[in-house]
Amino acid sequence: MDYKVLYRKYRPNDFSNIIGQDYMISILKNAIQNNKISHAYIFSGPRGTGKTSTAKVFAKAINCEHPTIDGPCNECESCKHFKENADIIEIDAASNNGVDEIREIINNIKLAPAYSKYKVYIIDEVHMLSTSAFNALLLTLEEPPKHVVFILATTNIEAVPITILSRCQRFDFHKISLQDILKRLKYVVSKEEIKIDDDALEEIAYISDGGMRDALSILDQLSSKTATITIKDVIEHFGSVSKKQINDLYNTIIENDVDNFDSMMKKFKEVAIDYKVLIRKMLEKIEQEAIKNKKHKDYNGLSYNNLKEIAYELAEISNYINISIDPYVLIEITLLKYFNNQHLNNLEKELKTSQIISREIISPSAEPLLNQPKAEDSQIISREIISSSPASSELINIRINNCFVNAKKDYLQTLKDDWSKFINNLSDKSLLNLLIDCQIVTASDKIGIMTTSVIETSNLINTKLKKIEDLFNNEYNSNYHFIALDETRWNAEKQKYITNLKNKKVYKYMEEPTFEEDQEIIVDNIEKIAYDIFDKEKVKIE
Ligand SMILES: [Zn+2]
Known part of the structure; x- marks a missing residue:
């Protein structure tokens, strides 16, 4: 023949x-x-x-x-x-x-x-x-x-x-549309009397990604099969991934099933699924979800912003195609970002407990002397995580305020020394992991503020304050309270402090309104005061 x-x-x-x-x-x-x-x-x-x-x-x-x-x-x-x-x-x-x-x-x-x-x-x-x-x-x-x-x-x-x-x-010349390729494939299939399911033919058109020659080559290789060609044949032989697999993969994110997600990704790699096909199909899935998100009131998948981010990040991976980086690793890491961290889920629960701590501190009659920043106009700590617990956000504001009431260079130096010894002797490994990279940035005689580079870490620390304080105070026979802020929030707080000083606003203990009389702040000294309590960080006074 x-x-x-x-x-x-x-x-x-x-x-x-x-x-x-x-x-x-x-x-x-x-x-x-x-x-x-x-x-x-x-x-x-x-x-x-x-x-x-x-x-x-x-x-x-x-x-x-x-x-x-x-x-x-x-x-x-x-x-x-x-x-x-x-x-x-x-x-x-x-x-x-x-x-x-x-x-x-x-x-x-x-x-x-x-x-x-x-x-x-x-x-x-x-x-x-x-x-x-x-x-x-x-x-x-x-x-x-x-x-x-x-x-x-x-x-x-x-x-x-x-x-x-x-x-x-x-x-x-442009990539040929899926419909055009499909039309041509149907023509060839009927001429050649090849038995093939419609969805298998569609999958071939899909994999060929706008190239007619590839589409016909794939059909060619499958056409030696005497039985009807199915979508399973196409997927197995040409490293594709089915709609069901894409749905399943997406659902692991929604269900927060990291193990299943990980094993699916490993399997894709094992059977050499074309990662470009995987990315394209995942993007299409994300698009469908984004539309659902905007159309349905009771949509309970990922937020629109998350979907948009995934789309952009997956598209970016496509740019690494010719670089010898394992694309599966990139895809896996990118998507893992959208799983809810278990420890952050626990955080929400723990935050409810932390309301109790804050109630101990805030007396009901306490009125902030300063115009305290409202959640919506300050760089608020992890709105997503803490929003369910306004008291803890209030606790943070009050502790920042109270620290500034009596923040002094000497306190800072002492606390830094003690803190450093405390960290060195800390035997609780999980606490140590949390605290090891923290910086004590300012201190009064009662409150120390520490910063972390990542907001999730400071959020997590703030759920464990009681434990941290107990351990610390036991060791130094003190009565310190702490609060953790991420660096962005801390920079904003510093700036606010300076502005307040300039406007001659005075910090007062919020739970003890009678604690101190108003003080006259001499504006000329602002720089020195700020310089002292922020541990020689450069402070720009405008
Ligand atoms: Zn002619």
């Missing part, structure tokens, strides 16, 4: 069979009808989008004795002998990138065509030519004889010198 691979067998023989490039085809058809043939064309675009096929149909059409609306008639002598026509010269620059090839073109170019109106040079992957070959080609393109047409094709237009581009009429 004279078997031909499908993509060769179904290579277009006129313009009507070229799929998904209607606009460019219409321009080429017009050129033929009006007999306005340029001497050089460049076709750029992804692989398998019809560049070479179009070049050949065009070459055939301009030599056809009776061109039709669809290009070549396929009946005249020129059309019939097109394949063996010595005037149609195909060069694959990927394999013949030498100057010699191009020199040969130059030497022969002046000779009139032997059989046809035009000599047509089709140079595939033209960007692969060496620099000297490009220079030789350039000379030819500058003054080509009337009977010569160049059709250059490239998957990498960026790599083609501008001097070449400026001498060519440029056509950008």
